[in-house]
Amino acid sequence: MIMKVHVLESLLTVAIATTVWSPAVFGFVVPRVNNHAAGSITALSANVGIFFGTSTGSTEEVADLIKAEFGDDADGPFDIEAxxxxxxxxxxxxxxxxxxxxxxxxxxxxERSGTGWDEIYYSTMQELNIKGKKVAVFGLGDQVSYAENYADAAGELHDVFESLGCQMCGYTSMEGYEHEDSKSIRGDKFCGLLCDMVNQEELTPERVENWVAQLRAEGFFEGGSAQGASAATAAPVPVTVNETPDGLFETIQEHSDMLDETIKVHGSTGFIPHYNGKTKSTMWVSPDGRSCYYTTEARSSSSVSM
Structure with missing residues (x-):
């Protein structure tokens, strides 16, 4: 099959002679493909940054774990004071x-954090134009020594971003914690991921892993600037119909019979049809774009079964 298709390609080259062969000659609609986007995500991808404030380094440790889970999907982590x-x-x-x-x-x-966040909450941050951005909060605290105020600062961090019009994400269950109260509670959930590196440090890696998976499921990465659409979703670009070279389709028709017979034997080839309304012909192009053959409406019964 492949050998015969390449034979037809050679005949096409001879028939066209000095004419430059391109889809525009036949008036087909051809998808514009970005080869560099092959294998990339098809949905629009958000550009994510990780930021933290810290006093003893524990919050930075959790930020590093979050970054490890996100991998190249997020920048950072960045210390808010640096x-x-x-x-x-x-x-x-x-x-x-x-x-x-x-x-x-x-x-x-x-100003409950004791970090650089306190210095910008009600000054610099009030000038930010971040309405509509997705924001997820994580916080640290000691739920045993400060059971009535567990991770209070995460609640303030959440509220400042929410007041700026951000879309808050990543709320988590309070199950498995020993606190009595917290300013980070919204409804029946925490306003983000809360970690206790004093009393439940061993649970932190799993909590981080589950939280990042939750954010992905919530569509945290969707709706940002495009990183490139895949070839499968590339929009078709119409091209101008030019005059068909004399005798071209006669030559094509003469040699399409052997291709039709081969297709009957081997079944579906995966070739993609491109119909030309002017000539009433269909060009069948291989998935790699390197081989093709033609059928006409009169011979539609012998066309490839897709």
């Missing part, structure tokens, strides 16, 4: 944000 450049431009360049904080000013109404 950002290079303005906070505004740094946050606004991302489609989605993962933000984390510990809790130190336990029981305080505001």
């Amino acid at each position: 950002l290079e450049g303005p906070v505004k431009s740094t946050f606004e360049k991302y489609d989605a944000l993962i933000v984390g904080t510990p809790t130190w000013n336990t029981g305080s109404d505001t």
Whole structure:
């Protein structure tokens, strides 16, 4: 089959002679394919950044675990106190944000993190244009020593971003914790991932893994700037119909019989049809685009069975 198709390709080359063979000659609609996008995700992909504040390094450890789960799907993690450049431009360049904080000013109404977050909550961050961005919060606390104020600061971090019009994601169950109360509770859930590196450190890796999987399931990566559509979803681009070279289709028809017979023997070939309404002919192109043959409406009964 392949040998005969290549024979037809050679005949096409001779028949066309000095005419440059291109889809435009036949007036077909041909999909525009970006070869560099092959194997990439087909949905629009969000550009994600991971940010944290820390005092002892524990929040950074959790941020590193989150980054490991996200892999190349997220940038960071970045310490909020060590950002290079303005906070505004740094946050606004991302489609989605993962933000984390510990809790130190336990029981305080505001500025509860004891980190650089407290310095920008009600000043610099109020100037951010991040409405509609997806944001997920993680927080650390000691649920035994501070049972009534477990991870309070995560609640404030959540509320600041929510007040800026962000779409909050990643709420988690309170099951498995020993706290009595927390300012991070929203309804019957925590407002994000809460980790206790003092009393339940051994549970942190699994909690992080489950949380990242949850974010993926919630569509956290969808709706951002396109990283490139796959060839299968590329939009067709119409091309101009030019005059058909004299005698071309006569030559094609003469040699399509042997291809039809071979197709009957070997069944479906996976060739993709491109119909030309002007000539009433169909060009069948191989998946790799390197081989083709033609059928006409009069011979439609012998066309490839797709």
